[in-house]
Amino acid sequence: MVFEPLTPEQIQDRFTYHPPSTAGAERHQGLSLRFIEVADAVQAVCPEGREKSVVMTKLEEAKFWASAAVARNPKTR
Numbered sequence: 001m002v003f004e005p006l007t008p009e010q011i012q013d014r015f016t017y018h019p020p021s022t023a024g025a026e027r028h029q030g031l032s033l034r035f036i037e038v039a040d041a042v043q044a045v046c047p048e049g050r051e052k053s054v055v056m057t058k059l060e061e062a063k064f065w066a067s068a069a070v071a072r073n074p075k076t077r
Contacts, residue, residue: 018071027070035063 008013020028039059046052070076 013072018077021077024070024077026074028067031063031066035059
């Protein structure tokens, strides 16, 4: 796999705040609710410990990237 360097436009887009439209805000809210459901299930089922901590961290990371996907895509902003 060959990776191309980012263009100046791609860098600008990645590091610029993209305020959500009404539809985008609804998408973000829907994602948040679903991630909360999963986090609540993990909290209820998993015993305290390293594994549970890692799960919660990975959920936070996944939520971040899911939100970025919505925010960065002009069709879903």
